[in-house]
Amino acid sequence: MPLFDxxxxxxxxxxxxxxxxxxxxIVDRWLARLLVETPWEQPQVRLYGRLHLVPRQVAWYGDAAYGYSGLTHPPQSWTPLLVEIRAALEALVGQPLNGVLLNHYRDGRDSMGWHSDDEAELGRDPxxxxxxxxxxxxxxxxxxxxxxxGHSLLLEHGSVLVMAGATQHHWQHRVAKTRKPCAPRLNLTFRQVHPQP
Structure with a gap:
């Protein structure tokens, strides 16, 4: 990974x-545009036989469909803004990225539960x-x-976190609910998807 040490x-x-x-x-402009331009959805997932709304809003853009937690997201076409952001991040990490999951955490009640990004279509070491x-x-x-x-960090406005290698095999991650006041947050997780036969 060529970019940071x-x-x-x-x-x-x-x-x-x-x-x-x-x-x-730049990141202020990206945030403002993505909040209003993204066709947000709040899908349902089945847990223990009951349907529950995902506790955040999501959108998937990419070159192929992407599935996790029993959901399959058909790809939306890349927008000029997302192409711009993708190109900047590809230059940062020195690898191609062909999909992005956008998560909109509207307030502290929105969250992401414990999981690993270990779907087969993400390859051996996502x-x-x-x-x-x-x-x-x-x-x-x-x-x-x-x-x-095992570890926590604060993800700030304009920050980038890269997870690579065997991370997804050995670690899970989450964004927990909080009662603390917090501004709306967008998280764009870019990845390389390898469609399965």
Missing amino acids: APFDLPDAKLHYLPTWLDGA LIVSLSLGGTRRFDLRRVGQTRI
Whole structure:
């Protein structure tokens, strides 16, 4: 990974965090446009036989469909803005990215539960390039099979977190609910999807 040299010292993980990636005016513009231009959805997932709304709004753009947690997202066509953001992140990590999942956390009640990004279509060692825009939220990591949080960090406006290598095999992550006041947050997780036969 050619771009930054601030890795986390977590065993069996390859994580890099860049707190301030680009000029604030650029990421402010991206946030404002994405909030109003994205056709947000709030799909339902079936858990223990009951349907539940996903606790955030989502959108998927890419070159192929993408599925997780029993959901399959058909791809929406890349917008000029997302092409611009993708190109900047590809230059940052030195690898191609062909899909992005956008998550809109409207307030502290919106969340993402514990999971690993380990779907077969992401390949053996998935590369996840996560851009945060808007309000700061805490990002937790724990070892697969454990309940204790192993590490936490605050994902700030304009920050980039890259998860690569064997990270998804050994670690789970989440964005927990919070009662603290927090501004709306967008999280764009770019990845390379390999469609399965």
